[in-house]
Amino acid sequence: MVGGIPLVARFGGALLLVLVLVFMLVPLAVVVGSSVSASEFLVFPPRGVSLRWYEAVLSSDKYLSAGWTSIQLALVVTVASLAVGTPAAIALYRFRFPGSEALGSLFLSPLVLPTLIFGIGMLMLFSRYGSGPSFFALVLGHLVITLPYVVRTVGAVLHGADRHAEEAARTMGANLWQRYWFVVLPQCREGMAAGAFFAFNISFDDAVVALFLRAPGIDTLPLRIYSELEFSPDPSIAAASTVMIFITVAMIFVIERILGVRRLAGSGR
């Protein structure tokens, strides 16, 4: 199969692969490694082995409440962006209407605009016209940055789906609602799962938008870790980060279970 590929290219390819793996996995290994350190300080390689920092994190009200806030926030954002993004994708990719191209670009714009600018803009907007930063503001802010992913992933599966399936359902007697329920939505499912995965992770991970839009009493996990890092950098940060990684991995399985998807991060087809 690779008989025609010169040795140099094969060697170069292998080297690249190793480098990619190193850059992707070594930071994770460092975090997980230093989280089990017995030392008082955040160091790598760890000195001694201990789970005390996990105990510290899991018995800390600050971490627990921040983690709980983050999970709630990510779940609400995921549901909301599916609820808004799926119909938007159906409208954009199923029907060609005047301005649909422009609207499509608008939906994708948060992907290219700096999140920092976005956060500042949102903060000014909420302070001027709303009640200032709040959980609700945070949901809206995250919704804006997660929507493009849902629109994109759902759009991709719709793009590859058989358009005649809907017409066939029509000739078989399915009315408008039945066609959406039995034909279009099931076609969207894989895209929705991939979109949900992105939405959850982006919201769960975000520190930038949250920095501007959280109310004084609200703390998300990334912000908690950030401020701990700033004021008292001990291995509890690494432990909290490891917990975060586990929550993310667990989320993949949950979404896979609910929406039944095999190619989560793929383009859908």
Added chain:
Amino acid sequence: MAGVTLEGLVKRFGVAAAVDDVTLEIPDSKFAAILGPSGCGKTTLLRLIAGLERPTAGTVRIGHEDVTRLPPERRQLGMLFQSYALLPHMTVAENLRFPLRMQKAGSLAEQRERVAWAVDLVRLGGMEERLPRQLSGGQQQRVALARAVISRPRVLLLDEPLSNLDAQLRKDMQVELIELQRQLKLTTVFVTHDQDEALSLADMVVLMREGRIEQIGSPREIYGRPRTPFAAEFLGAANLFDVEVGHVGGRWTAVLGPEATVPVEPPADGQVGQRRLALRQEDLILSRDPAGFDVALPARVATVVYQGALSRYVVEAAGRRFSVLAGKEANVDEGDELQLCWRTGDAIVL
């Protein structure tokens, strides 16, 4: 079951008319083929019957009911799409039950019974729990066909259903389609660009060109008696020549070239002058002994193309090039000088 009647049907997309004033009656339980090159409006015509397009003008009737304003979901038709349009997330059995569910046809037990009947009809026993992607192209097609007829539609519409299949499967499916149609006595409208398919399947062929009907007739009529050069050419008359038709002393003749005036049958409209003469390549005979033929022209064989059971001969006669189809018995080689013969009845003046 019911026939289909179209009256003055027009469908315009912008200024271009895809279907331009089509009037057509397909009798109850007949198998009609709508035949034409791509872009002739045949698929649009089918979609108009299905209700998937709204006509710009004209009416569509199914049986005695005017369905022009009725949406497709209430027309009680079965349609088979070129892409099969199976629902990918449903099993074979669920796909088959879908129309019954949508139309709330009978109890669950009755629906299951009907699904079993449909599975039997297309011989897919044992495949009920498979997903469409686990089936071969031919099997998918049979599921789609069974799904199109499961709810006892008034009319079955087929949109180039065989074009995605390979040659052998295609022949098998043709037989299956004919048998199914006869068994269920379903009025069937079949869209195709393949004249062989149209001729072998249909009771009635509707030849379309640029949104209009060019000719309607039985396969025999449309093949044997094309009325226009387009019909002759589309149905495989490889030899079409411009000729001067004359009528002298009770005899009709066509001038093919100097020294080549041949007798012809009186044209349908009785007009003389510049006409076209159509000759099918299988009606032409290469012979060294022209006795028994109405026409015999001295000819030279230019090229022989071997095609298995038959060979195609390109022959020069009367300053024209003829295409002739013949078997081994012709015993002819390139460069041979012989006679090109035919019977007057086989030459059609258009």
